[in-house]
Amino acid sequence: MSQLTEQSVLDALSQIEDPDLHKDIVTLGFIKDLKIEGGHVSFRIVLTTPACPVKEQMETAARELVGRLAGVESVHVKMDAEVPKGRGLADKVSVPGVRNIVAVSSGKGGVGKSTVAVNMAVSLALDGARVGLMDADVYGPNVPLMLGAGNARPEIDGNKLVPIEAYGVRLMSMAILKPGDEPLIVRGPILHGLVKQFLSDVRWGELDYLIVDMPPGTGDVQLSLAQLVPVQGAVLVTTPQEVAVSDVRRALRMFETVAVPILGVVENMSYFVAPDTGTRYDIFGAGGGQRLAEQYHVPFLGAVPLGMEVREGGDSGVPVVVGQPDSPQAQAFRRVAEEVARQVSIEAMKPELVVLGKAR
Structure with a gap:
C-alpha cells in the first residue's frame, strides 16, 4: 500500500489547470499550507482573484482528486485569493497599498x-x-x-x-x-x-x-x-x-x-x-x-x-x-x-x- 505523502497530494492536484494562465495550480504556486495528519488532508488554494468564475469547480476537483488517494479519510479545502500586484513601467510611482x-x-x-x-x-x-x-x-x-x-x-x-x-x-x-x-x-x-x-x-x-x-x-x-x-x-x-x-x-x-x-x-x-x-x-x-x-x-x-x-x-x-x-x-x-x-x-x-x- 502506497504511503500518503505531500508529494502524492501535490501530484494529484497538478492535474488541475488554471484555464487562463494555462499552467497547473501546483506549478503556479496556488497550493498553500498543505498538512497531512493521519488520513486527514487540508490545504488552501490561493487564486489570483476572489472573483474567479471557476473557483467552485477547482474546489470540487481538488477534493475529488485528493480523496481518491489511498489512505485519505477526509479532505478540507479552503479557497482563498491574493490579487497579484500589477506590473508597470519602471519610471512610474505606484500608489501605496494599491495593487492594480x-x-x-x-x-x-x-x-x-x-x-x-x-x-x-x-x-x-x-x-x-x-x-x-x-x-x-x-x-x-x-x-x-x-x-x-x-x-x-x-x-x-x-x-x-x-x-x-x-x-x-x-x-x-x-x-x-x-x-x-x-x-x-x-x-x-x-x-x-x-x-x-x-x-x-x-x-x-x-x-x-x-x-x-x-x-x-x-x-x-x-x-x-x-x-x-x-x-x-x-x-x-x-x-x-x-x-x-x-x-x-x-x-x-x-x-x-x-x-x-x-x-x-x-x-x-x-x-x-x-x-x-x-x-x-x-x-x-x-x-x-x-x-x-x-x-x-x-x-x-x-x-x-x-x-x-x-x-x-x-x-x-x-x-x-x-x-x-x-x-x-x-x-x-x-x-x-x-x-x-x-x-x-x-x-x-x-x-x-x-x-x-x-x-x-
Whole structure:
C-alpha cells in the first residue's frame, strides 16, 4: 500500500489547470499550507482573484482528486485569493497599498461608463476584493450620487483625505470635495494636479483594485493618469451603435499610444427585452462592441442589456447589483467584473520584459 505523502497530494492536484494562465495550480504556486495528519488532508488554494468564475469547480476537483488517494479519510479545502500586484513601467510611482489600477473609459459621453464603473466596483467588493473607486470624471462627477453618498464628506487624517465608503467600496470624487451645482472649470496643468492629488493625497489603504472612472474622450485626464502611475489596463465602454464605437476606437488607440493594455470592451445598453412580451429589441443596433473587440484582438468582456432597473438603481443610490441582484442587468455586470478580474490577473502574471531599462 502506497504511503500518503505531500508529494502524492501535490501530484494529484497538478492535474488541475488554471484555464487562463494555462499552467497547473501546483506549478503556479496556488497550493498553500498543505498538512497531512493521519488520513486527514487540508490545504488552501490561493487564486489570483476572489472573483474567479471557476473557483467552485477547482474546489470540487481538488477534493475529488485528493480523496481518491489511498489512505485519505477526509479532505478540507479552503479557497482563498491574493490579487497579484500589477506590473508597470519602471519610471512610474505606484500608489501605496494599491495593487492594480484599472481605468474605465469611453470615447464619448452617454454610453453608461460611470454605471459600468460603479457596478463593476461593487461587484468586485461583493466577491470579497478590496476595492476603491476614483471618480476622475471631474466635469460630471456623479459617482457619489450613484452610490448613495452624495451628501458624504471625507475626513482628513494628518495630511491625507480619507475616502468615504459605500457598499464596501472606498470612494473619492470631486463631487464630495466641491458640493453643489457650480461647474468646475479647469484645464491642462490644473487637471494634472487634481489627478495627482486624488492618487497621492488620499489614504486609499490596501486595495486589490482601484477603479478609475475617466471622463469621456481622450483628453488631459487620461494622459495624466497614464503618465503618473502604472495603469494595469483599461476597460472600454461602448454601446452597439457605430457612432459610439468609432469614438471608442480613438480611445483604444490613445491607450495603446501611452502603453496601457486594453483589458477589454464592454457593450452597454446592448439590447432591450420587453417585460410584457419577452420580445428583444436592438435599439442601438447589434454587436458593435463585439466586432470592435474582434477587430483589435482584445477581449470582449460582456454585453449589458437595457433595463429600468439600472436607471432606478443609479438614481436611488442603490446599484442594481445590490438592489436587484437577480436581474439580467445585475448578472451581466457581475460577469463583466469577473472577466475584468481575470484579465487583470493575466496581465499581472505575464513575465516582465525589460526594454531600454524599463520593465514592460
